[in-house]
Amino acid sequence: MNIIILGGTGSIGSAILNDLSKNTENSFYISSTNTDSLEKITEKYNCSGKVLDIMNHNSIESFFEDSTNYLESIDAVINCIGSILLKPMHLATFNEIMDTFHMNTIQSALTIKYSIPLMRKNGGSIILFSSAAAKIGLKNHDIISSAKGAIDSMVKSSAMTYARHNIRINAISPGLVESNLSRNIIKNKFSLDYSLALHPLNRIGQPKNIVPAVKWLLDKDSDWITGKSIRIDGGLSNLK
Numbered sequence: 001m002n003i004i005i006l007g008g009t010g011s012i013g014s015a016i017l018n019d020l021s022k023n024t025e026n027s028f029y030i031s032s033t034n035t036d037s038l039e040k041i042t043e044k045y046n047c048s049g050k051v052l053d054i055m056n057h058n059s060i061e062s063f064f065e066d067s068t069n070y071l072e073s074i075d076a077v078i079n080c081i082g083s084i085l086l087k088p089m090h091l092a093t094f095n096e097i098m099d100t101f102h103m104n105t106i107q108s109a110l111t112i113k114y115s116i117p118l119m120r121k122n123g124g125s126i127i128l129f130s131s132a133a134a135k136i137g138l139k140n141h142d143i144i145s146s147a148k149g150a151i152d153s154m155v156k157s158s159a160m161t162y163a164r165h166n167i168r169i170n171a172i173s174p175g176l177v178e179s180n181l182s183r184n185i186i187k188n189k190f191s192l193d194y195s196l197a198l199h200p201l202n203r204i205g206q207p208k209n210i211v212p213a214v215k216w217l218l219d220k221d222s223d224w225i226t227g228k229s230i231r232i233d234g235g236l237s238n239l240k
């Protein structure tokens, strides 16, 4: 498979890349925000990629354009870029609200926008990242849960729009996973204990816990699955 991984140097993105690269038939084009990290990872996995700033529209457009210079056709796009903002609405600044929607919702919309022309002929699979927090009302998640919740709605409608082109669009919705994004939450004992109590399995997820669902969605035998947001969250969103 020819696979684009946006955020391939992130915690979940690199775990996905590491696992999928065990299949030598897979080729990758990945994004990173950092030239050194990109060089290291593309060398390690013998793949190519480009520095991308998802907040810059031109950068997204040229990233997708350039991917086709390296990969002849695109079978899958996995978008692991995103952010977390834990603040009650009245304390968040205008820029924090805008940035959270840009970093999660708007960039997911643009990922679909630029992936479709690359997949229109042969079909394909797009995987976005939502959050289990979008499924329930969690304190201080006002902004991030609404930004991620919009991705769940987008996945459903876009899956319907592009089903006739055999393009499947799904999302993964993690609970709290140990990663660069969650480092500050996890290193604070109070917030770690609070988070553990929210997850019935009483542990924080690891990036490797997310990989099986991604592989399953990419599998040929899963080619009847579209428009879903799959929660991988230690029971956070549906057990009480």
Ligand SMILES: NC(=O)c1ccc[n+]([C@@H]2O[C@H](COP(=O)([O-])OP(=O)(O)OC[C@H]3O[C@@H](n4cnc5c(N)ncnc54)[C@H](OP(=O)(O)O)[C@@H]3O)[C@@H](O)[C@H]2O)c1
Residues within 6 Å of the ligand: 006, 007, 008, 009, 010, 011, 012, 013, 031, 032, 033, 034, 037, 052, 053, 054, 055, 079, 080, 081, 082, 083, 084, 129, 130, 131, 132, 173, 174, 175, 176, 177, 178, 179, 180, 181, 182
């Ligand atoms: N960790 C959690 O608890 C959790 C929970 C729910 C949902 N999620 C979602 O899961 C996905 C993966 O997150 P993660 O946990 O793996 O966190 P992570 O390690 O911080 O990964 C985030 C990725 O976003 C990239 N990124 C950040 N700013 C960017 C920008 N301006 N332009 C382009 N790329 C940018 C980072 O690039 P670099 O690699 O260059 O830094 C990194 O690859 C995200 O969508 C996140 O919202 C995570």
